[in-house]
Amino acid sequence: MSKISDYESIVGAEVINELKMLAKKLKDKVIQNINSTSVGGGVAEILGRMVPLLQDLGVDARWDVLKGGEKYFQVTKKFHNALHGRKTEITSDDYEIFLETTKENIEQIEFYGDIIFIHDPQPVALVEKRRYLKSRWIWRCHIDFTSPDPEIWKFLKSFVEQYDACVFSAPSFARPLPIRQFLISPSIDPLSEKNRDLSEEEINNVLEELKINRDKPIITQISRFDYLKDPFGVIEAFRLVKKYVDCRLVLAGGGAVDDPEGQKVFQEVVEKAENDPDILVLLLPPASDLEINALQRASTVILQKSLREGFGLTVAEALWKAKPVVASAVGGIPLQIAHKYSGLLSHTVQGTAYWIRQLLHSPEYATRLGENGKAHIKQNFLLTRHLRDYLLLFLSLEEEEDVIYL
Numbered sequence: 001m002s003k004i005s006d007y008e009s010i011v012g013a014e015v016i017n018e019l020k021m022l023a024k025k026l027k028d029k030v031i032q033n034i035n036s037t038s039v040g041g042g043v044a045e046i047l048g049r050m051v052p053l054l055q056d057l058g059v060d061a062r063w064d065v066l067k068g069g070e071k072y073f074q075v076t077k078k079f080h081n082a083l084h085g086r087k088t089e090i091t092s093d094d095y096e097i098f099l100e101t102t103k104e105n106i107e108q109i110e111f112y113g114d115i116i117f118i119h120d121p122q123p124v125a126l127v128e129k130r131r132y133l134k135s136r137w138i139w140r141c142h143i144d145f146t147s148p149d150p151e152i153w154k155f156l157k158s159f160v161e162q163y164d165a166c167v168f169s170a171p172s173f174a175r176p177l178p179i180r181q182f183l184i185s186p187s188i189d190p191l192s193e194k195n196r197d198l199s200e201e202e203i204n205n206v207l208e209e210l211k212i213n214r215d216k217p218i219i220t221q222i223s224r225f226d227y228l229k230d231p232f233g234v235i236e237a238f239r240l241v242k243k244y245v246d247c248r249l250v251l252a253g254g255g256a257v258d259d260p261e262g263q264k265v266f267q268e269v270v271e272k273a274e275n276d277p278d279i280l281v282l283l284l285p286p287a288s289d290l291e292i293n294a295l296q297r298a299s300t301v302i303l304q305k306s307l308r309e310g311f312g313l314t315v316a317e318a319l320w321k322a323k324p325v326v327a328s329a330v331g332g333i334p335l336q337i338a339h340k341y342s343g344l345l346s347h348t349v350q351g352t353a354y355w356i357r358q359l360l361h362s363p364e365y366a367t368r369l370g371e372n373g374k375a376h377i378k379q380n381f382l383l384t385r386h387l388r389d390y391l392l393l394f395l396s397l398e399e400e401e402d403v404i405y406l
Contacts, residue, residue, distance in 0.1 A: 002049075002191045004056045010190055011384045019384065022391040023057035031061040031394060032113025032135075036076065036122035038065050039286045040254060041224065042186060042313045043119050043142050049189040049383060050390070057387075064109060066123045072101040074260050076122045079156075082149035083121065084228055084308035090152060102126060111135065115394055118163075127162045136397045139166040142186065144308040144331035145173035164397060169311045170332045182393055185335055186311045187386035188320060188377070193289035195320055198297055206294035212280060217247040217300035217360055222292055222314050224253050225265040225283070230305045230328075233349050235272050235279065237305065240353035242278065245360050252282040252295055296321050301359050301366070305352055309333055316381045319343065319373030324366040326355045336381065342373040 008016045033051065035043050047063050054061035068076070075094045082088040102125040111129055116137045118126060130137050139160050145168060157177070160166055165180040174181055188195055207214060219238055223229040231251050238249040251269060254262075266283050273279040284291060296302060302318040302325050309331035316336055318325045327333045329345040337343035344355040359366040 001052050002189070004053055006191055007382075007384050010378070011382065015384050015388075019057060019387055019391065022388065022395065023054070023059050025395055026059050026391065029060065029114040029394065030112060031059060031115050031117060032111070033061065033063045033117045033119065034066060034109070034123050034126065035063075035119035036066055036068070036073075038063075042311070045194075045313070046186060046386070047119070049192055050387065053383070053387060054390075059391075062113070066101075066105045066109065066126070068101050068105075068122070070260065071097050077261055079121050079152055080143065081228070082152040083156075084144050085147040085149065086228070086308075088149065088152075095155065099125065102128070115397065121156055124156055124159045127159050130162060137163045138393070138397075139163045141166065141168050141173065141310075143310040145175065145310075146308070146331065165393075167393065170335055173310075173331075182389075184386070184389045184393065185332060185381060186313060186316075187381050187383045188313060188316045189383040190320060190378075194293050195317055196293070198290075198293055202290075203294045203298050206291050207298055210280075210282065210291065210295075212250065212295075212298070213248070214298060216278075217245065218250060218298055219247055219301050219303060219356060220250040220252065220295055220299040221303040221305065222252050222295060222317075223304070223306070225262045225269060227261070227265060228306060228308045229253075230307050231265070231269045232272055233307075233352070234303055234305050235269070236349045237303075237352040237356065238279065240350065241356045241360070244357060247278070247300070247360065249279045250282065250295060250299070251280070252284055252292070254284045254286060254288060292317075293321075296323060299323060301326060301356055303352065303356075304328065304333065305346070305349075306330055306333070312336065315343070316377050319370070319377045322367075322370035322374040324359050324369045325373060326352055326359070328352075336376065337373070338376070341369070342376045343369055 033047055037044055051061045051063045075097050078088050078090050106129050111133055114135055116135050119140045120142050127137055161178055163179055167182045167184050168174050169185050171183055221234050270281050273281050296318050302323045304312050304315050304327040306328050311332035315325055315327050315333055325343040326346055327337055329347055337345055339345045346352040346355055
């Protein structure tokens with residue numbers, strides 16, 4: 001596991017010294033993070049890197065995971081889809097399952113933190129325990145809140161309003177609330193197995209293991225198998241490109257404990273590929289970070305054709321590797337991509353196909369976009385910036401301003 005000092009060669013001594021200074025002010029505080037899964041998805045990935053680094057800085061940061069059965073995670077997946085604006089039927093039984101599981105977790109979880117940091121909708125109602133504690137509570141929303149379903153948002157809002165503060169990833173996600181709101185974008189760890197530099201030998205070894213040939217341009221999307229990631233639209237765009245340029249598509253991703261739809265979507269994507277030898281659909285096991293890193297580095301163009309997206313860490317990962325990216329102009333993606341400067345933004349299948357063709361026909365332009373994208377990620381979306389924002393967030397809980405922008 002990396003130490004905070006390891007990042008000095010990337011971001012400079014001044015950044016590291018500031019983090020150490022801020023961390024000292026929190027030496028007597030316990031930060032307790034709670035989310036719904038320890039494996040799979042961006043939240044678990046960020047916490048898995050951030051908590052050890054906070055500890056290395058001298059902050060007593062810890063991480064707990066709530067427990068839930070299959071029915072509970074089916075309900076929270078419905079909530080997830082509805083909050084992303086997808087039409088979803090949520091019944092009174094669903095609400096009852098959610099509240100009953102929350103009650104069980106309130107009884108089972110030990111709430112020991114001076115600051116309780118709750119991540120995403122699944123554990124949001126744990127705040128019911130707050131009335132019995134002296135701790136400060138923060139709700140961190142990692143998902144796309146551009147157009148949440150009004151009914152489910154009304155239900156969740158009754159819990160969010162009980163927090164001391166909440167955090168959203170982009171300005172467009174902020175909601176009218178009586179509590180303080182912070183705007184903090186997620187980040188990637190440049191030293192993680194998923195983002196560290198790889199040799200050509202390492203890349204080729206992974207591709208050989210995955211049976212991927214580099215004899216033609218590779219177009220790649222790496223995401224959970226989720227309808228909101230629009231893997232079917234990716235295949236349609238690829239087929240439009242394939243009419244003019246001989247290339248290969250790789251759709252790769254894994255699942256998460258709290259996402260019961262994943263296997264179903266994966267099977268539908270396999271069927272959509274129709275045994276096309278130039279479309280590879282890969283279900284990656286947990287901890288496939290090296291494989292993802294190698295796939296991104298071997299790719300000619302990387303896609304993120306999401307219909308909704310809280311931030312899209314795969315975009316930042318690809319840009320960090322100086323790859324040209326075509327992504328949907330949704331959620332937090334436009335924070336990472338300035339159109340035609342650090343990547344390309346699209347709105348349709350046809351638009352995605354058009355930009356892929358442009359990049360394949362203009363390799364110098366693709367290289368320039370990738371270089372600009374890497375510089376943008378280095379400046380704004382590395383883990384050290386994220387750590388700084390969180391340290392300032394924790395320290396600011398005693399302030400009286402209604403809204404603070406970090």
